[in-house]
Amino acid sequence: MTNTLKILIVYYSQTGNTEKMARAVEEGAKSVVGIEVEVKYFARPEELADADAIILGMPTYYHDIGMDMKSLLEGAANQEINLKGKVGAAFGSYGWSGEAPNMILEILKNRFEMDVVEPALRIKYNPDKKGLEECRKLGKTVAEKTLKISLS
Numbered sequence: 001m002t003n004t005l006k007i008l009i010v011y012y013s014q015t016g017n018t019e020k021m022a023r024a025v026e027e028g029a030k031s032v033v034g035i036e037v038e039v040k041y042f043a044r045p046e047e048l049a050d051a052d053a054i055i056l057g058m059p060t061y062y063h064d065i066g067m068d069m070k071s072l073l074e075g076a077a078n079q080e081i082n083l084k085g086k087v088g089a090a091f092g093s094y095g096w097s098g099e100a101p102n103m104i105l106e107i108l109k110n111r112f113e114m115d116v117v118e119p120a121l122r123i124k125y126n127p128d129k130k131g132l133e134e135c136r137k138l139g140k141t142v143a144e145k146t147l148k149i150s151l152s
């Protein structure tokens with residue numbers, strides 16, 4: 001038997017759309033046996049090291065990633081937190097351009113050398129039933145991938 005694997009979901013949301021996505025991603029990840037999921041609105045860089053997989057949720061404001069998420073990523077880089085090989089994914093609500101999730105996924109892949117699930121999941125404004133299903137699917141995909149890697 002393997003130990004319980006941990007997925008950390010860190011998200012930001014100003015008007016609740018990305019938050020709804022985060023809850024659905026959580027649901028999907030939790031549907032996989034042997035996976036523990038923690039959802040946080042704010043995290044310290046060291047907390048990333050404790051997780052087997054990291055999923056970051058970020059809406060796009062002003063074509064950019066929000067400050068808290070930038071600080072988290074910069075902090076992890078400055079502290080040389082090793083995330084190499086961990087499973088990573090990104091999602092976020094957007095209105096018209098939706099850069100933030102793509103930028104985050106690019107950083108997880110290129111700077112931290114994480115094993116990312118591509119593409120980032122982006123949903124326009126309020127996620128509908130189909131959108132929430134996509135979020136559950138992302139959570140499940142990350143969980144299954146994490147499980148698979150731990151067994152290999």
Ligand SMILES: Cc1cc2nc3c(=O)[nH]c(=O)nc-3n(C[C@H](O)[C@H](O)[C@H](O)COP(=O)(O)O)c2cc1C
Pocket residue numbers: 012013014015016017018019059060061062063064093094095096097098099124125126
């Ligand atoms: C001031 C402001 C700036 C925004 N800038 C962008 C933008 O540059 N690109 C984009 O795709 N959406 C932009 N949006 C739309 C938001 O991404 C969208 O409303 C999203 O659903 C917000 O997610 P949240 O509810 O998780 O905060 C902007 C919204 C506001 C209010």
